[in-house]
Structures are given as structure tokens and as C-alpha cells.
Amino acid sequence: MAAKVLLLNDNKTTMEFVVQVLENIFGKTRDEALKMVLEIHRDGSGICGVYDLDRAWNIAESVTKLARRNNYPLRCVVEPDVTI
Template identity: 45%
Template sequence: MGNKHENSTILERQAQKLKPPSMFLVALLNDDYTPMEFVVAIIQEYFNKDRETAMQIMLKVHRDGKGVCGTYSKDIALTKVELVLTHARKAGHPLQCVMEEV
């Protein structure tokens, strides 16, 4: 009869051990060739930012060498990196997009 209580205690302990999934930031890196306007368009299209926010991120990339566009779960971050790199290459730009665990 005591099994129900024991099982719930074990489940609670297991739940405490589970970490929330890792999150990853996605950032763009500065280069001397990709046009600023292209970077702004990428940020708006793939990271759902308004033009003003996209401009601020682009300027951070330009000034600091790197600008964070958002934080996502691993799968979404990987997809965003792939989409940005594919778009940039098709447009003939060397823009780099990276992800880092938070």
C-alpha cells in the first residue's frame, strides 16, 4: 500500500535532476564586405525585429564585431544559423552567423 507514496517521491527526485534545456544565443559577426542594409534585412526577416531594433543590432555588429539577434532552443538556433548563412551565400555575402550556449 505504501508504493504510491514511494513512487511519487522518486518521480519528484528525478524531476529535480532534470535541467531545463540549454539555450543558445544566435549572433552575427562583422566583416568588411556585407552591406549594412543587407544585415538589417536579415535581422528583420529571420529574427522578427522591427527596423529600428535591426538597425541597433547591425550597428553593434559593426562597432563591436558581434551582435546578438536572439536566444533560442538548440534546434531553432541551428535552423536560424543555417537560414542566414544560406541566404547570405546566395546573395554573395560572407556574413557569418554563429550560435553559442548561454
């Protein structure tokens, strides 16, 4: 089963930290990461990628651990991918 990994906007996590997460964990280019940060800020969340379920949960856990180590409340959630 495929799953979407989303980042949720908050008022404390810096945009630069989110860019770093997108580059280092999700493999986005700088330009892709900057566009995605603006989307997350504007829409409240953004899909960072679609993965098999186990990988999606591992990625979400990695993002959460990194955010907490840096004292950010950034939330990363996993949702079923129902696109056909």
C-alpha cells in the first residue's frame, strides 16, 4: 500500500529548517524545497512524497526526531495514497 508523507505548517518551525528537511530527508532540490515551503505555508500542509507504507512511517519518524532535537514542533503525518 502506498502512503503520502505530509509536512504540516506551524508558527514556530523556521522556513530554513523545513527547507533543510526537504533537501536532506526527502531529496528535494533547493528550488523544489523553496516552492514546497511556500505551499506548506500557504495551504497549511504539503505532500512531500509517496512511498510504501513502511518507508513512509520511517521517514515521518526521522523528520519528527530531527525536529524535536532542534526544538521545533514540526509535524509530519502519513496518509493513505488513494490516487488512481
